[in-house]
Amino acid sequence: MAQEVLVYILLGIFGGMLSLFLCVYAILKIKYAPGGKYYILATFMSAIFTFAYALELTSTSIEEIKFWLRMEYIGLPFIPVFILFMCMEYVGFKQPRWLPYVMYTIPIITITMHFTNEFHHLYYKSMMLRSDTPFPIILLEGGPFFYIHSIYLYICIILSILILLIQLRKLTLRFRLQILMMVAGLIIPIVGSVFYLTGLSPYGVDLGPVSMSISFLFHGAALISFQMFNVAPIARDKVFESLKEGVVVLNQSNIIVDYNQAILQVTPFLNAKAIGKSIIEVLHHDQKLKDLILSEEEVDFTSSKDDKVTYYHISFSPVLSKTNEQIGQIITFVDVTARVQMQEQLQKLASIDGLTQVYNRTFFVKEVEQTVADYQKVGGNVSFIMFDIDHFKSINDTYGHEAGDIVITYVAQIAKECLRETDIIGRYGGEEFIICLPNTHLPHSNQIAEAIRMKIENSYIVINKKEIHVTSSFGVTSKIVEWNGDVHLISELMRQADEALYEAKKNGRNCVECFSSRAAM
Template sequence: MLLQELLIYILIIIIAGLLSVFLCGYAILKLKGAPGARYYMLVTFTSAIFTFAYAFELSSKTIEQIIFWLRIEYLALPFIPLFLLLMSLDYTGQKLKPWLSYILFIIPFITIFLHSTNDLHHFYYTSMELRADSPFPIIKLEGGPWYFVHSIFVFLCIMVSVIILLIQLNQQVLLRFRLQILTMVAGLLVPIIASYFYMNNISPYGIDLGPVSMSVSFLFHGAALLSFQMFNVSPIARDTVFASMKEGVIVLNHQDVIVDYNNSMKLILPMLNHFYIGKTITNVLKENQELANIIYLGKENDYEICIKEKKINYHIRFSPILTKNNQQLGKIISFVDITDQVYLQKKLKLLASMDGLTQVYNRTYFMRKTEKLLESLISTEGNVSIIMFDIDHFKKVNDTLGHDAGDHVLKYVVKVAKKCLRVTDIMGRFGGEEFIICLPNTSLYDAFELANTIRLNIAEKHMLINKKEICVTSSFGISHAMMNSGVHHQSIQTLIRQADEALYAAKRKGRNCVQQYTQVIQNIT
C-alpha cells in the first residue's frame, strides 16, 4: 500500500515534468519575441530537469543514488526563481541593468558549486542522511549557512516578482488583463506555500512538495498562457502599443459602451476614469454635444478643444472591430493631434493672402474678404465706405533714389495708415503704390475724416533715405453705400470703381487731398 502511495507521488511529479516540457515546447514554437516568453521557456525547461530528477530521487534505493540525483536537481533548481523574476520584469516591460543581472546570476552559480562540493566543506548541508520515520528512502537534509542564503534568494525573487505584477495589476483597466496577472501571481505563490510545508516538516514522509507545487504552478501559468493568451495579448503589450500612444483612443462595443481607453484620451475627456468602463459614451459626453454628434454620426471629422488655455485640433477617425465573419463587435475611435498641420495651413493661407512687402492683404484676398463682409452687412442693413489712395509722384522716388527707397516709402505709408484703422477695417494693396481700405459701418463723413488724418500723418514726417531727406504725400478717393436688402445694393466692384474715380479727381485737383465720389458726381452734373 505504501509503495502504491509512493508511485502516485512519482506519477504526479512525472506529469508535472511532462507539463513543463509541453509548455516549454509551446513557448518555443508559438511565443518567440513575446514579452517574458524567453524566460518562460527557460523556467519551464529548468523546472522539467528538476522535476524529472526528483522523480528519480524518489525511486532511488540508496543514499548514494539519492545524492546523485539531488546534484542533478541542483543543476537547474537555483536558476528557477531567477528566471521567474526575469520573466515578470520582461512581462511588465522593465529591464535590469546588465551588471545587476550578472550579480543575480552569481548566486545560483555559487549555489551549484557549493552543493556539488558539499562533502568537502558542508557549507550547504551540514548533514545528509536517510529519514528513520519514512517507509521508503527519503533523504533528510540539514541546511548550512549557504542553504539559508539560497532560501532567502529564492523567497526574494518570487516576492519581488509578485510585487512587480501587482503594481502592473493596479494600472490595468480591463478585467481580462487583471485575470492574466492574477493567474500569474497565483502561480508564483503556490511554490512558496509548498516550501512552507516542506521546511516545517508538515509534508507527508518529508517528501519535497516543490516539484508537485510546480505542477500546480505551471497549471496556473498554462491557464494564463492558453486561456488568457498571457504573452500574445499581454498587459505590457497593451501599455506599450495602446496606453502610451500619443493619439487618444477609446474603444466602444456594438452598443457604444466604453470597453477601454488610453492615457492620452484623458487629456481630451478629463472626466474619464475606471468607473466609466461598461457605461455608454453618451454618459461621458452629456455636456459636450458637439463631440457626441460626431461620434453618433461615426464619420471622420475635425474637432477643436481648448486644453490649458491652448487650442488643440484633432482629426477623429473610426475603425470597426470585426469578427472573422465580418460581424461588427464595436469600433475604435482615435483622436489624432493635427494642431501643427492646422497651424501650418493657416500660416500658408495667411502667406497666400498677404502682400509680402507691406504685410497687408493682396488684391485677390481683399476682394474675397470684402465681398463676404458686404453680404453680412446686407443682412444687418449696415453701411460701408471704401477709401482708395496712392502715393503722389511715387515713380520719381524709384527713379531718383532706387527701388529700395521706394520699398521703404511703401512700408512707411502702410504703417501710418494701419495705425489709424480699427480691428474691423480691412486694408489691401491694390497694385503698385495704390492701396484700398474697406470701412464697415462707417459714414461718409467719418471716412472722410479718417482719410484726411492718414493724409496729414503721411505728409508730416520727413524720411531719411540714403542720407537724403524726403517727404511724400498721398491722394485719396472715397465711396459710400447703404447695404439694404430691400433695395438694389452696390457691389464691391462698383464701390471700388467709384472710389477710384474720386481718387483721380483728387489727383486732377492737385494731389495731396481727399475727394468724395459724391463730389465728383456733383462736379459732373
C-alpha cells in the first residue's frame, strides 16, 4: 500500500469511529431531545459512508472500489436530509407530516440509480481508474442524476446552515457558540467535497468523507462541551421571554436546559454559566428552594429581596417524548403575591371582631391551641384572664346601644395597650373578653389584670358631651403545661377563668380574683 494514501485511510477510519461514538453517545444521552433522533441517524449514516470510503482507498482493483462505492451510497444520500430535519427540530420548527415523504424521495431514487447505473449510466457516465496516481483511485464522470443528487445535497446543507444562523440574533452567547460549532461542522465536509469536484484535492481523493473526521470534532465539542440538544433553544424567543412567570427547564438528569429573564426575580443565582449544570449545584446557596424543587411538589414559596416579600406558586410540568417518556420538566414560578395578600386580608376579616378589632372567639381559641401545642412539646406556663364590663346593660339602657359599642371598643383598646406582643386577646361575647398570657405565672398574670382594671377605672370616655366611667371585673387562672399533657387544658383554663370572674362579681365587682386562691379557700 502506498504511503501517500495511508494518512487518508487513517483519517477516514478516525472519522468513522468518531461518528459511531457520537451515534452511541446520542442514543444513550439525547435520543428524546429535539433533533436527537435525526442526529443519531446522521452520525450512523456518516459512519457507514466514512468507513466504506476508507475501505475504498484500500482497494486494489476497480471491482473492489465499485463495491465499496455502493456501500458508501447506502448512507450518503440520507445524511443531508437527516441533518436538515435535525436542524429544523432543534430550533423548534414543526415540520408537516408529508415533508419526510417528499424529502426521502430523491435519496431513495439516488440509491436506486447508483446500484443500477450499469444498465443506464444516468448516475455515472463512466468509471475508470486514474493513471496519474501512486495508488488506485477511481475517476468518475457524473451523469444527469449525479448532478441532481449533488445539487439536492448542497441545498439541504445550505438550508440547515441558514436555519441555524437565523437563530443567532435571538440567542445568548452560549447558544451562539453552540450554533456556530454546529455550522462549522456542516461547512467543513462541503469545502472538502468542493475541492474534490473541482479537481483540487490531492491525488483525486474525495475529501468529503475524509473531512468528516474534522467535522465531527466540532460536533463532538458542541455535543459534549456545549451540551448541544440538552441546551437547545426550542424557539425560546417565542416562549420564554414572553412569559411573565419565571420558568426553568430541566432535562431528565436535573440539568438546567434553559430559563427566562423573569426567573431572575426569584433567584439571582441563575446566569448563562448555569446552563448545562445541575440545579442542585446552582442552588447550593439556597437550600430551601433547592429542597422544594427536588421534592417536585406544587407549593407556595416566599422570596425576600430588598425588604420586599414576594409569594410564588411553584408548579411542575413534565416534558414528554413522542413515546410519552419523560425527558425533562418545566418548573414555573407564578407570582401569587396578590392572591396571598387577599387571603391574608380575608383571613384577618374572618378572625377579627369587627367592632373591637381583637380576635373573635373562634380564632382566639385557634391561636391559643397552637400556642399550647408548642408548649406541650417543651413545657411552660400559660395563664388566662377573663373580664367583662360591670353593669354594661345599664350603659345601653342609659346612653343607647351605639354608646355601648363605643364603650366596648374603648375598653378593648385599653386592654390591648397593657399587653405584650406575645399575648392573645379575644372578644368572648358581648362585653366579655378573654386573654391568654403565654409563659406567664399566676402572680404576673394577676398584676397584668390589675393594671388593666386600674386603667379602666381611672379613665373615662366622653359621649355626647357626657363623661362615662366604667369598671371591669377580672378572673385569672394559670397552669403549667406539661409535655403531651391534657388535651382539654384550654377548655379547663377558660372554665376556671370564668369561675374566677364570677367570684369577682360576687365580691362586689371592679376587682381581680384568682382561681387558685379561690379554690384554696
